[in-house]
Amino acid sequence: MRVQLKPAESGDRSEIARLIHLSTNTWYQRHGREAIFPAGPDSCELFVDIYHRLDRGHHWIARDERGVLCGSCFFHPRDTHLGLGIMNVHPDYFGCGIAAQLLAKADELAGDLPVRLLSSALNLDSYALYHRAGFAPYAVYQDMAIAVPAQGFSFPRLTRGRVRAARPEDLPGILLLERELLGIERRNDIDYFLNDASGLWRVAVWELDGGIGGYLASVAHPASRLLGPGCCHSEEIALELLGWMLDRHHRGSVPVVLVPARRSALSQVLLQWGGRICELHLAQVKGRAQQPGGVVMPSFLPESG
The missing domain is CATH 3.40.630.30 (Gcn5-related N-acetyltransferase (GNAT))
Structure with missing residues (x-):
C-alpha cells in the first residue's frame, strides 16, 4: 500500500497522540496484555511535545489517499547516530507495509550514520521488520x-x-x-x-x-x-x-x-x-x-x- 509521507505539522498534534494511544494499546491487548497507556489519548501528547521540542522537523507521518493518518514515526538525528523513536501504524492498516516505508525514511535521514532503536522482544512482527531492514540486536534489557x-x-x-x-x-x-x-x-x-x-x-x-x-x-x-x-x-x-x-x-x-x-x-x-x-x-x-x-x-x- 502506497501512502504519502510528510513531516508532521503542529495541527497534527492531537491526531498523532490518538494514533500512538490506539496503535500501542491495540497491539498489546490483542496479545493478551494490559494497555500500555491506561490514561486517555490526550496523555500521549507528551511524546509529540517532547520530540518536537528536541527534533522539530524530524517527525514523519503517513496518510492514505483519503487523508487518513495511518502511520507516524519520530526520528532523532544525533552527531553519532540516528535514533529511531516511537513508530506507530493505525490498527486498520497493520500489515500494509506502512512501517516499512517509514523505516526506509530512516535510511534516507541517517546517511552514513548508524541507526539505533529499542524494540519490544514480544513483538516479533516488528522484530522481523527490523531484521529484514538489516538491523541486528546487540543488547537485551529487562x-x-x-x-x-x-x-x-x-x-x-x-x-x-x-x-x-x-x-x-x-x-x-x-x-x-x-x-x-x-x-x-x-x-x-x-x-x-x-x-x-x-x-x-x-x-x-x-x-x-x-x-x-x-x-x-x-x-x-x-x-x-x-x-x-x-x-x-x-x-x-x-x-x-x-x-x-x-x-x-x-x-x-x-x-x-x-x-x-x-x-x-x-x-x-x-x-x-x-x-x-x-x-x-x-x-x-x-x-x-x-x-x-x-x-x-x-x-x-x-x-x-
Whole structure:
C-alpha cells in the first residue's frame, strides 16, 4: 500500500497522540496484555511535545489517499547516530507495509550514520521488520516495574560516592560518561533534562572526588513513568541512583526501569525491592554499535538504545 509521507505539522498534534494511544494499546491487548497507556489519548501528547521540542522537523507521518493518518514515526538525528523513536501504524492498516516505508525514511535521514532503536522482544512482527531492514540486536534489557511505597523508599549505601540532584554544569561530565560507556553523544537530550522547568523530569548524578561515575534521568507523567536514560560504572552505583530516584520522584507509583539482562545481580536486588519483570527489550542497530559498558539503563522518551 502506497501512502504519502510528510513531516508532521503542529495541527497534527492531537491526531498523532490518538494514533500512538490506539496503535500501542491495540497491539498489546490483542496479545493478551494490559494497555500500555491506561490514561486517555490526550496523555500521549507528551511524546509529540517532547520530540518536537528536541527534533522539530524530524517527525514523519503517513496518510492514505483519503487523508487518513495511518502511520507516524519520530526520528532523532544525533552527531553519532540516528535514533529511531516511537513508530506507530493505525490498527486498520497493520500489515500494509506502512512501517516499512517509514523505516526506509530512516535510511534516507541517517546517511552514513548508524541507526539505533529499542524494540519490544514480544513483538516479533516488528522484530522481523527490523531484521529484514538489516538491523541486528546487540543488547537485551529487562523491564522491571517497581512499586514505591507512598511513605518513601529506603535503600542502603553501597559505595563511597554520593548521589545528588544534577545541575546544568554537570552536562560535560554526563556526555563524557555516555561516550565512554555507550559510544554515543546526545547533547541536546541531556541538556533538555537538566534544564527542564516543568517538574516532569529529574536527573541525579553519582559523584566521587569531583568525578561523575553515573547519572539517571526520570520522567513522571500519566503516559510515561520511567527511570532512564542513565548509565554508570557499576551495579552498586546503579542501585544507589535507582534508590535515590525512586524515593524522590516516584512515591506511591509503579515506575519502570530497563536494566541489562546480563546484570543478574542487579536484577536480583531489584526483585528483592519488590520489582517484577514485565517485558524484555532489544537494543538494535543498523551499522556499528559499541557494546555497552558498565550498567546502561535506556528509555523511550527520548530513544536511547
